[in-house]
Amino acid sequence: MARNYALRGAQNALHEGHESYFSKVREQFRTLFPNDDDAVLWVADAAFDDTSHMSARHEAGDYFIIKRNPRQEAPEHLISLAQEEGSAVCPRAGKTVYTGDTIRMRGSMSLRLVYEVTERTSKKGQQLLLPEYTIFSVWTNLSEEVGAETVLELYRARGTCEQYFAEIKSELDLERLPSGKFSANALFFLLGMFVNNMLRVLGMGILSGEAGKLRQATRRRLRTVMQNLMYLPGRIVRHAREVILKVKSSRGFGKALCQMYRTYCMT
Numbered sequence: 001m002a003r004n005y006a007l008r009g010a011q012n013a014l015h016e017g018h019e020s021y022f023s024k025v026r027e028q029f030r031t032l033f034p035n036d037d038d039a040v041l042w043v044a045d046a047a048f049d050d051t052s053h054m055s056a057r058h059e060a061g062d063y064f065i066i067k068r069n070p071r072q073e074a075p076e077h078l079i080s081l082a083q084e085e086g087s088a089v090c091p092r093a094g095k096t097v098y099t100g101d102t103i104r105m106r107g108s109m110s111l112r113l114v115y116e117v118t119e120r121t122s123k124k125g126q127q128l129l130l131p132e133y134t135i136f137s138v139w140t141n142l143s144e145e146v147g148a149e150t151v152l153e154l155y156r157a158r159g160t161c162e163q164y165f166a167e168i169k170s171e172l173d174l175e176r177l178p179s180g181k182f183s184a185n186a187l188f189f190l191l192g193m194f195v196n197n198m199l200r201v202l203g204m205g206i207l208s209g210e211a212g213k214l215r216q217a218t219r220r221r222l223r224t225v226m227q228n229l230m231y232l233p234g235r236i237v238r239h240a241r242e243v244i245l246k247v248k249s250s251r252g253f254g255k256a257l258c259q260m261y262r263t264y265c266m267t
Helices: 016-033 051-059 076-085 147-168 182-208 220-229 253-266
Strands: 041-044 063-067 086-093 095-106 107-123 128-139 234-239 242-247
Touching: 016 051, 041 147, 051 063, 051 095, 051 107, 063 147, 076 095, 076 107, 076 128, 095 147, 095 220, 107 147, 107 253, 182 220, 182 253, 220 253, 242 253
Parallel strands: 041 063
Antiparallel strands: 063 128, 086 095, 095 107, 107 128, 234 242
8 A cells, every 4th residue: 555655844845735825824914914905025935936936926916026046047147247237336345246137037927037246356365366256136026116125135134034933943942842732832832922022122122222342233132132131140139228139240231231121110
């Protein structure tokens, strides 16, 4: 008797039934935002670089940004196109970044191919005999009113979103389910969401009240908040009918904690 074994991770992203899954996700999104008439923007990696998939998103009236799979296409064509028509920026000596877009046909659709070509003539202080190129490109059906730089930023924001998931799985240890019962797992994730939100608020509070010797950053990871705030050493002192909490400075995090305490107590 033949048996079919479904191996974890062995299925392609576009396997049979993926379209019904996307339709259900879209219905749930509309349920969460019933009064929002704006179109949905799908951002996906190169596994979804498929004509039928993009056509389905386009026919549903949605927008998409999908990383391009170069397949067997030679990179020289896109490099020459970027050098001729793209806008060039030199962030440092020996490095030039070309950004732009072009129109290409995918099936019956006319799509924008947004590209970013990085040319390096020197690396780690050493001059290269031949330039080294790095190509990054995405497909999108967004109008030309959305600039190429904005399209690339929207796609890279997806990577930042995945970092948040990585923090929840590794730093909060929410990767493995504790029980085989859905009700217990639902409570587990509810508590995890509550803890994640509290730590995120503390991390945002540090950014809004940077103090002492704290290094400037755009965000603080959950592990940083736990190690430098939740584990901050201190002691309670009772003196002159007052209760005082003394905390260690700890490279400026103690001062930042006091600032957040005053801010939240006043509000």
